[in-house]
Every structure is written in structure tokens, then in C-alpha cells.
Amino acid sequence: QVALLDIDICGPSIPKMMGLEGEQVHQSGSGWSPVYVEENLGVMSVGFLLSSPDDAVIWRGPKKNGLIKQFLRDVDWGEIDYLIVDTPPGTSDEHLSIVQYLSAAHIDGAVIITTPQEVSLQDVRKEINFCHKVKVPIIGVVENMSGFICPKCKNESQIFPPTTGGAEKMCQNLNISLLGKVPLDPQIGKSCDKGQSFLSEVPESPATSSYRSIIQRIQEYCDLQHFQEEKTI
Amino acid sequence: QVALLDIDICGPSIPKMMGLEGEQVHQSGSGWSPVYVEENLGVMSVGFLLSSPDDAVIWRGPKKNGLIKQFLRDVDWGEIDYLIVDTPPGTSDEHLSIVQYLSAAHIDGAVIITTPQEVSLQDVRKEINFCHKVKVPIIGVVENMSGFICPKCKNESQIFPPTTGGAEKMCQNLNISLLGKVPLDPQIGKSCDKGQSFLSEVPESPATSSYRSIIQRIQEYCDLQHFQEEKTI
Known part of the structure; x- marks a missing residue:
């Protein structure tokens, strides 16, 4: 079981590249459900939360960090063997937040x-x-x-x-x-x-x-x- | 007279591409002096403030925004015809800050x-x-x-x-x-x-x-x- 988390909040390309454009995230009792490419590959991206693929997410760091936290806390990933995180280039909010939020887990x-x-x-x-x-x-x-x-x-x-x-x-x-x-x-x-x-x-x-x-x-x-x-x- | 401002704080490539690697920013009475490629082309980048070109600037949004403000307020650009601003990809802190700080001027x-x-x-x-x-x-x-x-x-x-x-x-x-x-x-x-x-x-x-x-x-x-x-x- 593999999970792919796209934390490029302002330039999410994973939905398009995975053939998942237009897919929506569903809410269930246990949280947000990832979108599945295949049975063993679940994906989460801000792209699934936008009404159009051209919509811009014009957010400063704190709001991006909040969403990354939600992706880790509120998504029902199920039992997974690998969590792959795709980051934007740089050494800033997204990178610091994902490392911080996953520090108790093991990277x-x-x-x-x-x-x-x-x-x-x-x-x-x-x-x-x-x-x-x-x-x-x-x-x-x-x-x-x-x-x-x-x-x-x-x-x-x-x-x-x-x-x-x-x-x-x-x-x-x-x-x-x-x-x-x-x-x-x-x-x-x-x-x-x-x-x-x-x-x-x-x-x-x-x-x-x-x-x-x-x-x-x-x-x-x-x-x-x-x-x-x-x-x- | 052209000024080039690199606001890619975490990935400044302008100093290398302009042949200015290793140059330092000088402080004068009127503020920071840009680094000049030629007489009519001055450049400012966080790259000039690092001790090594491999140094990482590990900053969240607010610190990046503070430096962008300094670049606009504290650099003695002199009389210039064009200010060219090179941004990283995205629609986040750097982009919002530069637009906000330049709003009184004219873009x-x-x-x-x-x-x-x-x-x-x-x-x-x-x-x-x-x-x-x-x-x-x-x-x-x-x-x-x-x-x-x-x-x-x-x-x-x-x-x-x-x-x-x-x-x-x-x-x-x-x-x-x-x-x-x-x-x-x-x-x-x-x-x-x-x-x-x-x-x-x-x-x-x-x-x-x-x-x-x-x-x-x-x-x-x-x-x-x-x-x-x-x-x-």
C-alpha cells in the first residue's frame, strides 16, 4: 500500500500527472478519503479541493502549513507501507512543516x-x-x-x-x-x-x-x- | 539603467548566472549597494549575503517577506529606468509581498x-x-x-x-x-x-x-x- 501526498500547495501537478483531474476528496466518519489511482495507491493534493485546475491558491506560509497539518491529521490513509511526500523546490514553509509534523513518526x-x-x-x-x-x-x-x-x-x-x-x-x-x-x-x-x-x-x-x-x-x-x-x- | 532584484530567497540563481558569485553587498551611508555586472546593470540577491553558494536559507514566509522589504527599502538603487524582479514559481509569500510593497509605486x-x-x-x-x-x-x-x-x-x-x-x-x-x-x-x-x-x-x-x-x-x-x-x- 502506497500513499502519495502532494504538498506543493501553490503548484499541485500530481492530480494531472496521475490522471485524477476533476476528482473530489470525500469526507467520511474517519476523515478525508484519499483519491485512489489503483487499489494500492492513494493520493492527496490541494488540487482535489479546487473547483477548477486553473484556480490559484494565493496563500502565505501559515495557511499552507495549516493545510499540510490537515493532510497528515485528517486524511484516513488506512494501513500503508510507504508515504511518499512530493514537495515544491526550496527550503521553506512546506519543507519545515512536513519535517516538523512527521518528527514523531519516522522519516x-x-x-x-x-x-x-x-x-x-x-x-x-x-x-x-x-x-x-x-x-x-x-x-x-x-x-x-x-x-x-x-x-x-x-x-x-x-x-x-x-x-x-x-x-x-x-x-x-x-x-x-x-x-x-x-x-x-x-x-x-x-x-x-x-x-x-x-x-x-x-x-x-x-x-x-x-x-x-x-x-x-x-x-x-x-x-x-x-x-x-x-x-x- | 537597469536593476535586477532576485526574490527567490531559498533558491537564488541570479548571482551564479550573472557571473557575480562570491561578490559581497557593500553598505554605504545611503544603504546597501547593489552588485554591478556592468555600469548600467545592478543586481541584488540573498545570494550575496551568504558565506557560501551552498548555504541554505531555511526561512518561513515572514522572514522572507522581511528581506524583500529590506531589498526595496534599504538598497540604494540609484536612478533606474527598469526594476526587473525575478520570482520563484508559485503564488505565495514572495509574490504577495512584492506586489504589496510595490503597490504605491507602479508595476x-x-x-x-x-x-x-x-x-x-x-x-x-x-x-x-x-x-x-x-x-x-x-x-x-x-x-x-x-x-x-x-x-x-x-x-x-x-x-x-x-x-x-x-x-x-x-x-x-x-x-x-x-x-x-x-x-x-x-x-x-x-x-x-x-x-x-x-x-x-x-x-x-x-x-x-x-x-x-x-x-x-x-x-x-x-x-x-x-x-x-x-x-x-
Whole structure:
């Protein structure tokens, strides 16, 4: 059982990407019900609370924090194995609140996404510093948009050139795991826009094998951590 | 005289992209001095106040708003023709504060940047709604990362496919100007990482002509607006 919580309050893209646009959150005796993509995948996002997908949530920090608290307290997630939280970029209200509200529970760790160029890596180093400061373990870094193979001539271009060595070099320097690199594939954007699973739609692509290997590495990390916790109890 | 103010407090990329990394803000009798790229281009960013480019600013909204107020009140911008404000994505503290603090002055308008796919356009429609609600005129929309020409075979790929018609269709539907489309060019990322001006480094590229034409359209918009204001005074 997997739960996906979108805490990008001002730019919630998860409903569209999951094919759940127009879905509503239902209230039951036990709280808000998540919206289910499949039986084992429940989703919560502010997008489900808006009357139109173009509606803007024009809120300062405190109101955003209040909604994040509600998402954690008032949603009946049921029995879940994984709670995945998607955050906006930055190191501000959303990030501080989710860490604070989940401090009594246990956060396995953060998966940090970057693109290959230094301008992005600089922002990501700030996120890594944030994790260190608030004591959230880092599972690893994913390099997204990592190179593009021309469909016509098969030549590979670095669209976002890794001028300082990309995520690989950064991870070496900071002693953090590189979980994988996902190549640029126009089908990924298409699948997101259509709300379809890229992994099911294009099962044979290099990007799909990259995603699968990243997922496996995250699972292994979590399994190992839980095993070690059980040993120490 | 142009002033560039970076109000992305948690992810300031302007110092790196402008080649100003490591520069410090100087205090004078008349306030903080901006950092100058050239004589006619002064820049202010929280990046100049950090001891390392990887330092994270872990602040909730109110502290971010306080710094934005300081940037407007305490910086000695001198006589300037244009103040360009670079915001993070979203419709939250930074956006509300800058609009509020500049309300007594006059905001010519917002330039809104998107990529071609629907997932981005959805966020951008929220920004457009924000501008309508806070009564900031919209100068127009720029479509970034608008198509990639393979350097080897010259075949064009839509890396971020415009599944719903891209910025062009959105602008038609919302009756907003499309200021231009900037193609994906790996040299742009390289110039940003090196802190060099792409327009000077690669003066003959399609992306450069696109940038030039966008700049011209923005200038024309502002000139026309100022002319009409003078007429009504």
C-alpha cells in the first residue's frame, strides 16, 4: 500500500500527472478519503479541493502549513507501507512543516531530484544542507533530464550540460548515493500530461529501466533501514 | 539603467548566472549597494549575503517577506529606468509581498515564463489568475525550452511536447500576448553555469534572436504604457 501526498500547495501537478483531474476528496466518519489511482495507491493534493485546475491558491506560509497539518491529521490513509511526500523546490514553509509534523513518526529519508547543470546543483546542495540541518537522512539523488538521444540519428545531446560534472560528481564530493540518471524522453512529458503511467505506456525505454532501478534502490534502502531498526528494538 | 532584484530567497540563481558569485553587498551611508555586472546593470540577491553558494536559507514566509522589504527599502538603487524582479514559481509569500510593497509605486506588468507542456501551463494559468486577482497587468508569456534541433542531423524534437497546444494556444484562449518562444539550446545552460551573457557569447543563434525580439516587445509595451500615462497626467 502506497500513499502519495502532494504538498506543493501553490503548484499541485500530481492530480494531472496521475490522471485524477476533476476528482473530489470525500469526507467520511474517519476523515478525508484519499483519491485512489489503483487499489494500492492513494493520493492527496490541494488540487482535489479546487473547483477548477486553473484556480490559484494565493496563500502565505501559515495557511499552507495549516493545510499540510490537515493532510497528515485528517486524511484516513488506512494501513500503508510507504508515504511518499512530493514537495515544491526550496527550503521553506512546506519543507519545515512536513519535517516538523512527521518528527514523531519516522522519516526514512529524502530523495532529491536535480538536473545536470550547475545552476540546479547549487539549489540541490541547499536542499542537502537543509536535510542535514533538520536531521532527515538522504536516500540519494536522482539526475533527471540527463541527456537526449535524437530519435532520427541516435546522436546524444546534453541539453542541460553537466558543466561541473553533474549529479555524479556532486554525489562523490558530498558522499551521497546517486540513485540513477533518467534520460530526457519526450514520452515522459506526454505521459504526465495525459495522466498515464510512463512505466506502463513505454515499458521498454531506457528511461523506464532507469526508473525501475531507482525504485529498487529506494526499496532496498528502506528495507535495510527497517531491518536494522527491528534488530535494535 | 537597469536593476535586477532576485526574490527567490531559498533558491537564488541570479548571482551564479550573472557571473557575480562570491561578490559581497557593500553598505554605504545611503544603504546597501547593489552588485554591478556592468555600469548600467545592478543586481541584488540573498545570494550575496551568504558565506557560501551552498548555504541554505531555511526561512518561513515572514522572514522572507522581511528581506524583500529590506531589498526595496534599504538598497540604494540609484536612478533606474527598469526594476526587473525575478520570482520563484508559485503564488505565495514572495509574490504577495512584492506586489504589496510595490503597490504605491507602479508595476508595469508581469512577464510569465512557461515550458510547452500542459503540466507547466496549468501552473502558469494559476500565476495568470494571481496577476488578475492582485491587479498586476500581464505584459505577456514567454515559452521556454520550445523545441530542440539536433546539432548532428538538424531534426527538430519537441522535448517537452505541447500536448494541449503550448503557450500559443493558451495565450489565444486567455487573450494574452505571446512574447515569443525560446528554443532549447545547450549553450544557454552553459552560459548560465559560466555566468556569461548568452546573447554576447552566441550572438547568431535562433535563441538569441528570440530573446532580442522578446526584449524589444517588452520595451515597446513599457514605452507605450508610459506614453499613455503621461498623456493622462
